[in-house]
Amino acid sequence: MKNIFIKNIKGLVQVGEGLPLRIGGAKANELPVIEDAFLALEGGCKVVAYGGMKDWDGIDDWRDLEVIDAEGCYVMPAFCDSHTHTVFAKSREGEFVDRIKGLSYEDIALKGGGILNSAKALASLTENELFNVSYERVEKIIQSGTGALEIKSGYGLSVEAELKILRVIKRIKEKSPISIKATFLGAHAFPAKYKEDHNGYIDEIINTMIPVIAEEKLADYIDVFCERNYFSVDEMERILIAGKAIGLKPKVHVNQFSKMGGVAAAIACEAISVDHLEELGEADIQALKNTTCMPTFLPGCSHFLGIPFGNARRLIEENIPFSLASDYNPGSTPCYNLSQIWSLACIKMKLTPEEAFNALTINAAFAMGLGGSHGKISLGSESPIVLTKKIPSFEYIPYSFGENLIQRIFTKE
Numbered sequence: 158m159k160n161i162f163i164k165n166i167k168g169l170v171q172v173g174e175g176l177p178l179r180i181g182g183a184k185a186n187e188l189p190v191i192e193d194a195f196l197a198l199e200g201g202c203k204v205v206a207y208g209g210m211k212d213w214d215g216i217d218d219w220r221d222l223e224v225i226d227a228e229g230c231y232v233m234p235a236f237c238d239s240h241t242h243t244v245f246a247k248s249r250e251g252e253f254v255d256r257i258k259g260l261s262y263e264d265i266a267l268k269g270g271g272i273l274n275s276a277k278a279l280a281s282l283t284e285n286e287l288f289n290v291s292y293e294r295v296e297k298i299i300q301s302g303t304g305a306l307e308i309k310s311g312y313g314l315s316v317e318a319e320l321k322i323l324r325v326i327k328r329i330k331e332k333s334p335i336s337i338k339a340t341f342l343g344a345h346a347f348p349a350k351y352k353e354d355h356n357g358y359i360d361e362i363i364n365t366m367i368p369v370i371a372e373e374k375l376a377d378y379i380d381v382f383c384e385r386n387y388f389s390v391d392e393m394e395r396i397l398i399a400g401k402a403i404g405l406k407p408k409v410h411v412n413q414f415s416k417m418g419g420v421a422a423a424i425a426c427e428a429i430s431v432d433h434l435e436e437l438g439e440a441d442i443q444a445l446k447n448t449t450c451m452p453t454f455l456p457g458c459s460h461f462l463g464i465p466f467g468n469a470r471r472l473i474e475e476n477i478p479f480s481l482a483s484d485y486n487p488g489s490t491p492c493y494n495l496s497q498i499w500s501l502a503c504i505k506m507k508l509t510p511e512e513a514f515n516a517l518t519i520n521a522a523f524a525m526g527l528g529g530s531h532g533k534i535s536l537g538s539e540s541p542i543v544l545t546k547k548i549p550s551f552e553y554i555p556y557s558f559g560e561n562l563i564q565r566i567f568t569k570e
């Protein structure tokens with residue numbers, strides 16, 4: 158078993174015992190940091206000791222020990238990405254150019270592009286081919302500093318293809334050194350043949366897909382794209398109730414383009430998170446108060462589609478914790494790099510570097526069922542850990558947007 162000792166760390170961030178499971182309001186602007194610190198890891202990333210260099214009393218056992226001098230570098234918990242669509246067949250830069258020329262994301266979808274375009278491409282790949290392209294992405298995602306990853310299905314839209322995606326995610330879970338959570342998003346769009354027969358597709362989801370998912374234990378969460386021209390609030394509720402019956406907790410797409418009451422409805426179905434929220438109304442904010450549902454903003458999507466950034470500052474005023482995630486997917490967010498998302502959150506949502514970092518670590522871990530084990534550095538925790546390059550300060554990371562400042566990530570052996 159390999160042990161690692163990191164010394165002379167400029168700042169050891171998000172570190173301590175008894176850290177909260179969720180952080181909101183004024184507290185979100187605080188981060189526990191030990192300056193001039195050391196950190197000892199066992200078996201890849203299990204924390205066995207940490208503290209200030211002045212308190213370090215030497216190493217007893219130097220066998221199998223890698224010593225890293227982190228002078229000028231920060232060490233922090235890896236980011237948690239609680240919302241991605243990492244399993245897809247190929248990129249959609251053609252639509253990107255169409256949007257530059259004036260079409261909107263919704264125009265493209267109404268013409269049969271968008272999600273249906275991705276479903277067509279995915280249908281032609283074998284499970285192995287889909288696994289290989291997706292696993293390559295997961296490796297790049299980890300190298301960018303992400304230490305826990307949620308992945309949705311949703312580019313299948315048929316029984317066979319949705320199950321193919323979920324089986325690929327299961328294989329990623331087995332092979333990857335980080336925690337992976339699987340979300341069933343069969344209700345991502347209506348396939349062309351069910352355009353006029355919504356109940357036909359919903360019956361297929363409930364009566365054919367969900368029973369196989371239960372049988373093969375293919376998912377942790379259930380998602381629905383609740384939006385105009387996609388799934389209505391009533392349709393979402395029916396699907397979430399069927400998912401809950403086999404133990405899948407709701408985790409949904411709501412309020413991306415419109416306010417339809419999806420936030421309150423998802424909370425009533427005990428959703429662990431409500432994601433997107435570019436269009437966040439006062440009624441939604443009131444519904445979120447005093448719940449454990451984690452609102453999740455996706456600033457990469459807002460940036461790429463040129464739609465509003467969610468009003469996270471209102472949630473801070475209301476003392477409501479929230480998380481940030483990438484939404485990595487080929488249509489609305491071709492960016493998985495959470496350092497970039499951190500920058501966008503600071504620049505466009507006016508979050509402080511500390512507020513955004515809490516949203517990308519402790520709160521993001523909570524949004525994917527890893528609260529208490531990920532997104533922090535505590536004794537015994539096995540959250541992956543990141544070592545930065547030499548940087549002048551912690552806030553230099555979101556400030557220096559576009560630069561890769563992650564030197565190394567430590568994951569389980």
Ligand code: NIG
Nearest residue numbers: 271272382458484486488489
């Ligand atoms: O979260 N909005 C729904 N789903 C994805 C985008 C899907 C796509 O365009 O391929 C999202 O933005």
Ligand code: FE
Nearest residue numbers: 240242410484
């Ligand atoms: Fe999404």
